[in-house]
Amino acid sequence: MSLVELIAEADERSLAASGVACLDRCLPLLVEETDVLRPLWAGIADGEDGWAGRLRSTRAALDDTTAIGEAAAPVRRMIREAPSEWSTEQLCEWATACSALALELHQELDPSGGAAGPLAAGEQRRQVQILEALSAIPGGAGLRRALDLSVEGQRVLRAALSRRARAARAPADRA
Template sequence: MGLVELIAEADERSLAASGLACLDRCLPLLVDETDVLRPLWAGIADGEDGWVDRLETTRATLDGTPVADEAAAPVRKMIGAAPSDWATEPLAEWATACSALALELHQELDPSGGAEGPLVAGEQRRQIQILEVLSANPGGAGLRRALDLSVEGQRVLRAALSRRARAAQDSDDS
């Protein structure tokens, strides 16, 4: 099943986790501290009761964080756009937008520069894996695996950012 179909069939918890995981993987663009979204992950585990309060706390934390890179602004914007309503339609719209943003940012950072490059393919694969894990484990049981996949994606993005910085430094030195 493809990414669009998986999002269309997902429940609220899976949609919230999918959108958050996309942003979590892009977090290295925004902040050095990768645990800033952890309270929101816990809010997803609590369902509707934990989502709204933890969403507000996360937004407040990120609002106090300076944006060092222009590429980080859309990530912050998408966290700000997360719906307070724990309902399928707004969460599906948000998860779809987060998915598109994550794929776009990975494409911009992909050394091949194409939509079929290794960074983009890896990101799309992680998005599908996360939705599959969540749909196979309803009630929050798949959240730990989704978080693990997201952390793996953070490491990949950090490595890409590091390579890009080294290449820029090398070109400045020559």
């Protein structure tokens, strides 16, 4: 099943987790502290009862952090635009936007460029794996698998950013 189809068929819990996971994987662009979204993951586990409160506290925590670079702005915006209401329609729209943003950022950072590059392809694969895990594995185990995949994606992006920084410094070091 395609990414678009998986998002369209997802329930509220899966949509919220998918959106948070996309943003979670982009955190190395935003802040040094990559656990800032962990309370929001707990809000997903609590469902409708825990989502809005955890979302408020996560937004406040992010407001207290210093952004690393210019790519942080769209990630911050997507967290601010997360719906407080636990509704399929609103969460689907938000999860779709988070998916598109994560794919776009990974494409921009991909050393080979474009959607066919390894960084972008890996991001798309992780998005599909997360939605499949959430639909196939009930309860907290599905969320745990989604979080594990998200942490793996953070490591991959952090490594890509490190390689990019070294490559940018290399010409200056030779001068």
